[in-house]
Amino acid sequence: MPEGDTVWNTARVLERALAGTRLTGSDFRVPALATTDLTDWTVRESASQGKHLLLRLDAPAGTGESRWTLHSHLRMDGTWRAYTTGERWSARPAHLIRVVLRAPVATAVGYHLHEVTLVPTAEEGRLTGHLGPDLLGVGWDATEATRRLTAHPDIPIGVALLDQRNLAGIGNLYKCEVLFLRGVHPRTPVRDVPDLTGLVTLAQALLAANRGRWTQSSTGSLRHGQTSYVYGRRAQPCRRCGTAIRKEDLGERVTYWCPTCQPGAP
Ligand SMILES: [Zn+2]
Numbered sequence: 001m002p003e004g005d006t007v008w009n010t011a012r013v014l015e016r017a018l019a020g021t022r023l024t025g026s027d028f029r030v031p032a033l034a035t036t037d038l039t040d041w042t043v044r045e046s047a048s049q050g051k052h053l054l055l056r057l058d059a060p061a062g063t064g065e066s067r068w069t070l071h072s073h074l075r076m077d078g079t080w081r082a083y084t085t086g087e088r089w090s091a092r093p094a095h096l097i098r099v100v101l102r103a104p105v106a107t108a109v110g111y112h113l114h115e116v117t118l119v120p121t122a123e124e125g126r127l128t129g130h131l132g133p134d135l136l137g138v139g140w141d142a143t144e145a146t147r148r149l150t151a152h153p154d155i156p157i158g159v160a161l162l163d164q165r166n167l168a169g170i171g172n173l174y175k176c177e178v179l180f181l182r183g184v185h186p187r188t189p190v191r192d193v194p195d196l197t198g199l200v201t202l203a204q205a206l207l208a209a210n211r212g213r214w215t216q217s218s219t220g221s222l223r224h225g226q227t228s229y230v231y232g233r234r235a236q237p238c239r240r241c242g243t244a245i246r247k248e249d250l251g252e253r254v255t256y257w258c259p260t261c262q263p264g265a266p
Helices: 005-018 140-152 172-182 198-208
Strands: 024-027 043-048 054-060 067-073 079-084 099-104 106-111 114-122 246-250 253-257
Touching: 005 043, 005 079, 024 140, 054 106, 099 253, 106 140, 140 198, 172 198, 172 253
Parallel strands: none
Antiparallel strands: 024 099, 043 054, 054 067, 067 114, 079 106, 099 106, 246 253
16 A cells, blocks of 8 residues: 555655666656656656655756656555666556656656656645645654644544645555554544644654555564554454454545444444
C-alpha cells in the first residue's frame, strides 16, 4: 500500500538511480506528455511530499524555463522501479508503463502512475500547496496538523486522517493501525478524540519507523502475517484481547478495528 513511507522510499530509489545524471532518453505513455522528450535534461533531485513524488530536473540551456518538476502520484497501485541500463524489465506488465527515463547507468520505469505532470519547479505549489504538514518532511509540524484536523470537528477521525489537506502521508493502513494503538473508534468525531496531537505524533513515528524498508509494520514484527494489529485482519482475533476484528466501509475506504479495544461509537 503506497503510503508516505513507501513514497519516501521510492523517492530515494529515484534519487540513487538518477540524481546528477543527464538523461539519454524518455518515453511518456500518458496523453498530455506524449510528445515530451527529456533527452539531455539533467536530474537535479528526487523528493516526496506526502504521497506526491517530485523529480526535479534542469532543462538544457536555451529551453527557456530552466528548472522543472516531473510530478507523479502512486495512489493505490503505482510504482517506480530502477533498473541497471540494459537489464530486462520484468517487475510488472509493459502495458502498465507510464514513464521511462533512460540514463547511462540506470533506467527508471514508472508503472501505473497517476497525475503525471511536468511543471516549472516554481509552480510546484499548484500540485502540492493544498497539502497539510508532511509526516516525513523536514518541516513536520504536529501542532499545525492538529489545528487543521480540529477545524472540522464533526468529521469522523477515520476519514479526517486520510484527508491529505490535514496532514500528508497517512494512508489506510496507518490510519487503521494508529487508531487501534490509541484505542479510538474510527467513527469518533474529531472533537471527541482525546489528545489529537499525541495521535498524529504516533502516526508520524509509525511512518518514520518504516522508512528505508518496504515491509510496513506497526507491530514491530516483520514476519509475514504479523505486521499489523487490525489492518487486513477481518474476523481474526485481536492481538490484545482476542475479539474478532471488524471491517466496514467508512467514507470512501474500508476500515478495520477491534470493537473491544476501540469502543465508543455505534
Ligand atoms: Zn482488542
